Amino acid sequence: MTAVMAGLIGVGGSLCGVLLSTFLGSRAERRKLAETDARRWLEDRRRVYADFLLLSQSMSRQIEIAALNLPYDDSKSEDEDARAIRVDQVYEYYGRWDDELQVILAEIMLVGGADVADMASRVSDALMDLGGFAEVGGYFVDFYPKKHRTDDLIGLLRNTMRGDLGNHEGIGARPTGDAEWPWPSSIPDEIEYVRRQTEIPHRPELTRRESERLLSAGLDPRIIHPSHSPNENE
Known part of the structure; x- marks a missing residue:
């Protein structure tokens, strides 16, 4: 009887293992x-x-x-x-x-x-x-x-x-009437890039168009290079 019970328990354990494995796999x-x-x-x-x-x-x-x-x-x-x-x-x-x-x-x-x-x-x-x-x-x-x-x-x-789609951070459209779009405020305007030409050593004089743009922005169009000494031409 002991041997029979042991056998049944073994078979039952194996069967439970198979069923559990099948369930988990499924x-x-x-x-x-x-x-x-x-x-x-x-x-x-x-x-x-x-x-x-x-x-x-x-x-x-x-x-x-x-x-x-x-x-x-x-x-x-x-x-x-x-x-x-x-x-x-x-x-x-x-x-x-x-x-x-x-x-x-x-x-x-x-x-x-x-x-x-x-x-x-x-x-x-x-x-x-x-x-x-x-x-x-x-x-x-x-x-x-x-x-x-x-x-x-x-x-x-x-x-x-x-x-x-899971991205709850909204993004804005182009602001209507934003004259600076698409340029962010961290990027200078075009006039600044023209002005920077006056800082380039040995650059020829600004063209008439460049000078007019600087004047219209209230800037001095005269070239003053960093490498130019005030007494250089004296």
Whole structure:
């Protein structure tokens, strides 16, 4: 009886070991598959988000080019040739909106987060609104506020996409009216680089254009080299 019990315990232990190993192996395999699916899902989102964002920005620039054919304000009337060019450009824009943008938007509706899907739909409609304004005609002074507003919406979409991909640090769009863009404040303006020419030893005199630029900035255009002694020419 003792031998039988010992045998049964041994068999049971072996069976439990096999079952435990199978369970742990199956769980590890499921975890691996889940991680692979999550990584593939994230890659799909990143791809479709980037595609939609790039296309939205491209179409915003495209419709602005078409709108440049509009008269600036009511002080001028639209030229007939400019109108024909504008209409052709708008119809090409509509083609991209329908054949390209809507295809990617449909993908976002399948794989995108709820907030991203909502913002992408808003951007799509805003771009169509821009096209409608440029098609009907009007004045550029009425178009550009719509254009800037749409660009800000695209910027909001970009940050929503970044958050959905795990990067919650938002980035700003180009500040409207920033005369120094794209240069950060740590980089000198162009006048400073002209002024530095006056510090180059043995450099010929500044050209008239260079001198005029320095004078307009309130700077002395005369060359005073560091290696030049005040008594050198005496």
